[in-house]
Amino acid sequence: MINKYWITAIVLLGLFFTPFFADAHVKWFTNEEPVKESIENIITPFFMFMTIFTAFVLAILPQIVPKMMKWDIVQKIDNKMDDYRKYNMSILRYGTAIVLIIQVLSGSLFAPELHQQPNWFPVLAWIAIILLFVPNFLATKTAAVILLGMFSIVVYDFGIFHMLDYAFYLPIFIIFLIAGTNYEKWSFPFLYLATGLSLCWVAVEKLVYPSMTIDIIVNHNVPTFGFPPEIFIVMAAFIEFIVGYLLVVGILNRLLAIVLTGIFMSTTMLFGALELVGHAMIHIILVLFIIEGTSFYRPPVKIHKTVIEQMIFVFLNFIFVLATILLIYYRFA
Template identity: 60%
Template sequence: MKKLLPFGIIIGLMLTPLLTNAHVKWFTEVEPQKESIEQILSPLFMSLALTAAVVLGVLTLLIPKTTNWKQIQNWDVRLSSLRKYSRIILKYGTAIALIIQVVNGTLFAPELPITNTLTTVLAWISIALLLVPHPISTKLGAALLLGLFVYVTMNFGIFHMLDYGFYVAIIGVLLVGRTRYENVGFPFLYLGTGLSLCWVAVEKWVYPTMSLDIVVNHQVPTFGFDPGIFIVMAAYIEFVVGYLLVVGILNRVLGLIVTVIFVMTTMLFGMKEVIGHFMVHIVLIIFIIEGVSFYNPPIKMHKTKVDQFIFVFLNFLFVLSTFVLIYYRFA
């Protein structure tokens, strides 16, 4: 029973709403207060970094063995048969997500209000173009959406909009459809979504007071942990999810788990959660359908299991350090 306790804690953390409530700023009015770098790089933080790196390295040795399980193979066949619908789901899902946002007076995220009529008109034109079942119309709609994203970025700043970098990846997929670059679309979507998750996870370490406010006001269960410790752990789980998407491990499983968690957070945070995360739901559905069939993940550069373990271990620590330092310096 004791052996199952750590596993239960991990599952509990993964199922808590705070974990995938990636955009903390949506649900708190607390003024952001940057934590000192000494407090961020605490013994707990460093211990969890090494633990996560080891666990990720071990996953590279265990996951390939599951591909021989009959049930996994059956699921793979069934999901693979749906791949022909992936781009259709992305196209119309994007249009629906934009409709929800514009109707509620925002664009791309709940804290990004539409401030003028021209933006509203251009957003509706983009939606209309995406709804037309023609590749040229899709590309025009995506190009217009890219222009709107650039405009919003100019107003709110590039480091703020990195939270929503997956929209750039989505636009990229729509633009390269039915071209000779079509095959790079979905890998770019994996990369953009994974990096966005990593980026917003760092927010919980650099600005912990906002997350603490959410834990208190929304009565988020901490499973017996001190709220400060719980936030550090939850942010690690979120960062690991993003990293796994980038390196190409557990993409279908992650897509399913995170989709379930987002449904749970909707029950806790309401309509704002729907507005903000509907587009992410669409992306995760595509991950569930696609797996990594089209994606040559970075881990495949290394042939032996030992090399793959070392690569994931060291690369995770490097990526983690880079994100923390960049976020702390510029965000």
């Protein structure tokens, strides 16, 4: 039987060995031309080992997490965070406004690399910002319509597969639209899903375009902890993909949000202001995830009753999701 000290040790070791480069957006920090790696060089023996090993570890998590949730300290944190849920909409509204201000002043909206945008975008952005600061549902919904329209134009200009990196913006605008309606209960499930998908999509980028990532490692002196860059890239990609996958399935959400916050702070120290601008919206989302947890969510794994069924489901589901996203990215991105 695994006691709580072993569980704590496993979690802490996982956090300690998490490469803080994992969540960096590759395209922000390199001028290297994207060269797609051959599928034979992506699906290597090490890639297969990481896939099987990761699927096995994830299959164990649904059996460990319920025991962790019974710890006194975890229950105290849960109860404390529950008290702050009433502020979620205010945090999201004002946080989005502040992020938009930072982006407008930096010369780009939604993402640092999206510079070729209409000249009237900043005007609409300032209108949306002002409306978001007005504590009124109608003003918030009007801002959401403006931002949703702007985001749709960006998706049209840069392509849906490029903008999947920033899929988390879509549920934010929809949350503003459905606030105060009967559909409000779907807000956070949609946000978790889109954020998790975004992280998975960005993770696969490191596998398909490894030369860009290697260029960043060399030019920014990114520590690889003794691993060859080619191996380190695969490990970093898997860690980022795991985080996204776990957010989607609703496991360890608060812990993951805290871990990601620490990782993004580390990458900010490494990459500077560009990293801060690019990930500012993610920081707001992570604050919400820390507060919200998964109170609304019944993980899909609970469909299966026995431990063996749950482990098999998670094991096979992870492999299926990884293969699907990798192949879609390789074909279309």
